[in-house]
Amino acid sequence: MSHLTEEQQVLAHYGEPLDDALVAHLESCEQCRRDRDTLVASLAAIEDPGPELPHDYEQQVWHRLHWQLRRDARPNRHWWLASAAASALLLVAVGFLAGRGSRPNDPVPTVRHAQPAAERPPDATLDAVMTSAVTEQVGRSERLLTSLSNLSPDESDLEAERLTAERLLVSNRIHRAVAREQGAPEVAALLDEIEPILLEIAHSGSGLDDSELDALQERIESRGLIFKLRVISSTLESKSSKRRPSSPPATRL
Amino acid sequence: MDDDAVTIDRVLGGDSDAFRFLVERHGRAVFRLAYRLTRSQQDADDVVQETFLRAYRHLPSFDARSSFSTWLFRIATNSACDLMRRSMRHRTEELDEMSEPVVSDGDPAMRIGFRAALERGMERLTGSERTAFVLRHFEGMSIDEISAVLGTETSATKQAVFRAVRKLRQVLDPLVRAT
Incomplete structure (x- = not known):
């Protein structure tokens, strides 16, 4: 059986189901397992928590938004x-x-x-x-x-x-x-x-x-x-x- | 009926201040998504503001059978893509303001290398690739949910995720192998 494609490896990593035959192959094929491990290591390196937000961030958003929404009528069609x-x-x-x-x-x-x-x-x-x-x-x-x-x-x-x-x-x-x-x-x-x-x-x-x-x-x-x-x-x-x-x-x- | 559905009913029923609960419940997640798409805190703030304004204005058209957060993410994604399309300014000067991608290796030089590589990789992605990747990798959304956000077929979403990973690996793999 041919090896898993890169696309199959990526999608499998992200939880997309693989055919039973591909799963069996992955377990038995050293090269595919090595490719999978490399992929997992690369993707694991990508973590991006973003900037630290103030604890009252949501209140700040609401404060800015409220001023604009006050000029807006109720969200209805009339x-x-x-x-x-x-x-x-x-x-x-x-x-x-x-x-x-x-x-x-x-x-x-x-x-x-x-x-x-x-x-x-x-x-x-x-x-x-x-x-x-x-x-x-x-x-x-x-x-x-x-x-x-x-x-x-x-x-x-x-x-x-x-x-x-x-x-x-x-x-x-x-x-x-x-x-x-x-x-x-x-x-x-x-x-x-x-x-x-x-x-x-x-x-x-x-x-x-x-x-x-x-x-x-x-x-x-x-x-x-x-x-x-x-x-x-x-x-x-x-x-x-x-x-x-x-x-x-x-x-x- | 979940909390969002109850709140939306209140807003549409005339209790407009109840919209605040939706902002409080989803504001942080919308910011996180916007930041990861735009790579700029200031742009992300603008996207958050625009997203909730659009959501408020179009709330009557929200189909309550779907998830409010998915709908909101779709608005945020569109807002971010619009902004990215118009924003032609160079991002390199913002590199210092970016949070650092965390890698297991604590070597500062390596972390800087990863940070720059990730930024280069993200710049190579198209709007749909970046969005699909961010939603799948960082937000943990399923392919079906991402398809709903992007308004694309499942197969196109899978392709977008795959192409994004392939492009990112081109810049990240050499560093991973070096660690």
């Missing part, structure tokens, strides 16, 4: 609907206030829509709601673009990203309009800039081929979209937290 509905209501409210402000006979005409952003009351309810909704939009967009940037060509299943883009696209238009209305042109401009990306992903159908994915990743990177989203997100987050000094910390992710 967050986008709630977000879009809230934004639509918000847009109606903005339109209503703007309409009131422009009525000639209004006894207390509001000029809110005409005020520069810097002159507005910092704790205005509408601003706070807008900030919260847009922060969420920006955060989700950032995560989607990060995920797209990290995709490798062999990851052909873009269904999750496509659905997310589709939903973000609906709310993106509303949030952009709200941002413009609320005097946040830099936010509106950024949402405007990412819209073609969302559109492309949302309409990607069965996925993107390698060159399309490369081109998309290049666009995201060359325009620094993830960085811009992070900056805006951080600014909005900071603005939002300054507004609620006495409110309890958010516990929802």
Whole structure:
């Protein structure tokens, strides 16, 4: 009988079953046993415990993660609907206030829509709601673009990203309009800039081929979209937290 | 229902803070895997973060009939492979930060030799070979489990493990024979 191949030796070492005849041969063949012993010695030399981690490593991971997850809604399929509905209501409210402000006979005409952003009351309810909704939009967009940037060509299943883009696209238009209305042109401009990306992903159908994915990743990177989203997100987050000094910390992710 | 399944039900039911238990239960193992794949502590930290973020976002799509840790390892492996593909920086300057592969011989020169040889060997492996080898050799996963993580056929996984071992032996065997 011929000797065991190197592949058979390796797989047997890692617990893959051998034919009875091969097992019998291995026991009786000195050369095969010698080959096995050499293989075992080589593999036994490879031990890599990795760096020593602090005892509270898991807590540190959670601490970093929690901050990011707080900006994320519950992992369900309906967050986008709630977000879009809230934004639509918000847009109606903005339109209503703007309409009131422009009525000639209004006894207390509001000029809110005409005020520069810097002159507005910092704790205005509408601003706070807008900030919260847009922060969420920006955060989700950032995560989607990060995920797209990290995709490798062999990851052909873009269904999750496509659905997310589709939903973000609906709310993106509303949030952009709200941002413009609320005097946040830099936010509106950024949402405007990412819209073609969302559109492309949302309409990607069965996925993107390698060159399309490369081109998309290049666009995201060359325009620094993830960085811009992070900056805006951080600014909005900071603005939002300054507004609620006495409110309890958010516990929802 | 195991602990993971109970926790996942809680998270999907609205108790999002329960996700913490999944992080605490699997964080260290995910780091270990990420480190062995990327050979960099900083990259491994990034992979851990990315893995749990992706897992959280895609938790509704997790099929509870399979093992959560296998699913998580698959995400971690994909994240690490993405990162490795994009990371073109040279690793030699990180050699000093690496933990040393432990060999029975206590000779420091020999240990340094093994360390460098292992690093050279790992650099020769393709992404799937390195992943398959790490999961089999270090993590003790079965060929079937590795196939599930890689999304490959069993025969392809066996081939990947074998090719990885063959390449590693080309650099390690001379040192083993010298000890």
